[in-house]
Amino acid sequence: xxxxxxxxxxxxxxxxxxxxxxxxxxxxxxxxxxxxxxxxxxxxxxxxxxxxxxxxxxxxxxxxxxxxxxxxxxxxxxxxxxx
Numbered sequence: 126x127x128x129x130x131x132x133x134x135x136x137x138x139x140x141x142x143x144x145x146x147x148x149x150x151x152x153x154x155x156x157x158x159x160x161x162x163x164x165x166x167x168x169x170x171x172x173x174x175x176x177x178x179x180x181x182x183x184x185x186x187x188x189x190x191x192x193x194x195x196x197x198x199x200x201x202x203x204x205x206x207x208x
Contacts, residue, residue, distance in 0.1 A: 139180045142173045149173070 137145070149170040153163060 137173075137176070139177060142177050142180075146170055146173050146177070 149166050152158060152166060153170075158166065
């Protein structure tokens with residue numbers, strides 16, 4: 126299952142990923158899963174969380190760049206992820 130959360134997240138919209146994260150949180154909160162299943166679903170959730178954080182960072186960057194335009198032109202620069 127390693128890496129599956131990231132691959133699945135890459136094919137989801139932000140809203141779909143958030144909904145899946147909510148489902149995962151509920152499933153983990155119920156405490157009915159085995160340890161192995163809990164770890165697998167937790168790993169998926171971490172991948173989705175990373176995907177959502179990246180999407181939010183990109184959106185924030187674009188908004189900041191739009192607000193910085195002094196000439197009144199609307200344009201967006203590509204997001205450059207810091208490593």
